Amino acid sequence: MVGSKRLDISKPVLLTSVGVGLATGLYGISFGALSSAAGLDFWQTMVLSLLMFSGGSQFAFVAVVSAGSPALAAAVTSAWLMGIRNGFYAVRMGPILKLVGAKKLVAALLTIDESTAVSVAQESAKEQRQGFWLTGAAVFVFWNSATAVGALLGQAMGDPRLWGMDAAAAAAFVGLIWPRLRERQSLIVALIAIGLAVFSAPFVPNGIPVLIAGLGAIVFGLFNWFGGKND
Amino acid sequence: MTEIWIAILAASLLVYSWKLIGSLLPQSVLNHPVVSRTAGLLTVALMAGLIGVQGFISSDSQIVLDARFPALVVAGVLAWRRVPFIVIVIAAAATAALLRLLGWN
Numbered sequence A: 001m002v003g004s005k006r007l008d009i010s011k012p013v014l015l016t017s018v019g020v021g022l023a024t025g026l027y028g029i030s031f032g033a034l035s036s037a038a039g040l041d042f043w044q045t046m047v048l049s050l051l052m053f054s055g056g057s058q059f060a061f062v063a064v065v066s067a068g069s070p071a072l073a074a075a076v077t078s079a080w081l082m083g084i085r086n087g088f089y090a091v092r093m094g095p096i097l098k099l100v101g102a103k104k105l106v107a108a109l110l111t112i113d114e115s116t117a118v119s120v121a122q123e124s125a126k127e128q129r130q131g132f133w134l135t136g137a138a139v140f141v142f143w144n145s146a147t148a149v150g151a152l153l154g155q156a157m158g159d160p161r162l163w164g165m166d167a168a169a170a171a172a173f174v175g176l177i178w179p180r181l182r183e184r185q186s187l188i189v190a191l192i193a194i195g196l197a198v199f200s201a202p203f204v205p206n207g208i209p210v211l212i213a214g215l216g217a218i219v220f221g222l223f224n225w226f227g228g229k230n231d
Numbered sequence B: 001m002t003e004i005w006i007a008i009l010a011a012s013l014l015v016y017s018w019k020l021i022g023s024l025l026p027q028s029v030l031n032h033p034v035v036s037r038t039a040g041l042l043t044v045a046l047m048a049g050l051i052g053v054q055g056f057i058s059s060d061s062q063i064v065l066d067a068r069f070p071a072l073v074v075a076g077v078l079a080w081r082r083v084p085f086i087v088i089v090i091a092a093a094a095t096a097a098l099l100r101l102l103g104w105n
Helices: A011-026 A028-037 A042-052 A055-065 A072-082 A084-097 A102-109 A113-120 A125-155 A165-182 A184-203 A208-223 B002-024 B033-056 B068-080 B085-101
Strands: none
Touching: A011 A028, A011 A113, A011 A125, A028 A042, A028 A055, A028 A125, A028 A165, A028 B085, A042 A055, A042 A125, A042 B002, A055 A072, A055 A165, A055 B002, A055 B033, A072 A208, A072 B002, A072 B033, A084 A102, A084 A113, A084 A125, A084 B002, A084 B033, A102 A125, A102 B002, A113 A125, A165 A184, A165 B033, A165 B068, A165 B085, A184 A208, A184 B033, A208 B033, B033 B068, B068 B085
């Protein structure tokens, strides 16, 4: 073996990464379709999946953009705020990846829920790094491919309301939020947030209700109301 | 229609900046309870706000209960039963589409 350099990829990590990539990628189809329904063309949709590459932020962006007159500033802000957790993942991944220079820039793009989750679930340092890169790459490939499929389907759809796409957009967030509602504080914040958003909507410009809902969260976070035992 | 492109690129850059800045910060950032708690609640609140607006607000910013409401109830039940995400989305769409076929708004 002298002089040879084997890639030595852990097979279980590879299988997990591809599995997670496929499962996550699949719901890229719904993003592509919803983005089309929101009025974005194929390439606008694709660029979001290629460059933003974060499901929560992407769904939030197209949801706000679809609210009647394009509330672009609010869409940008919503996507930006929704992306905070990727920052936390990047902090978590820093000591695991131990990167310098240009590789940091690439790793950043791939820092999402799934790549972080698979990575931290591994035992050895090497498998943690492999888990990150393999899952990140797998999700990137499948998510973007699925986005393309969904975008094309969405283009072929005609009137999105006839297909219930507006309901689908809301349902997407129900699916995304549900696991987080197990904690009492989160559930209370969610209920108040819905109230704030719905009841402020008739009185403020498009896109602002969601940001008002976000303000409620910041207040709760600072004062830790209904925080429970963990404080 | 370059405004939307500027918004897409700006939003993408802003999301990317979280990912990059995080990689430059020390682990101790995570240890601050207010920071991590608030960030988590922010995500929940934004998603909930989006459910509210997407589900119950009309295109002229009025509060309405239409075909989306039963669709969201279906979504909620399926999410509670831990049905896969894509099934939740399709079922909600199908519910609303079916109701509209029957004359609902």
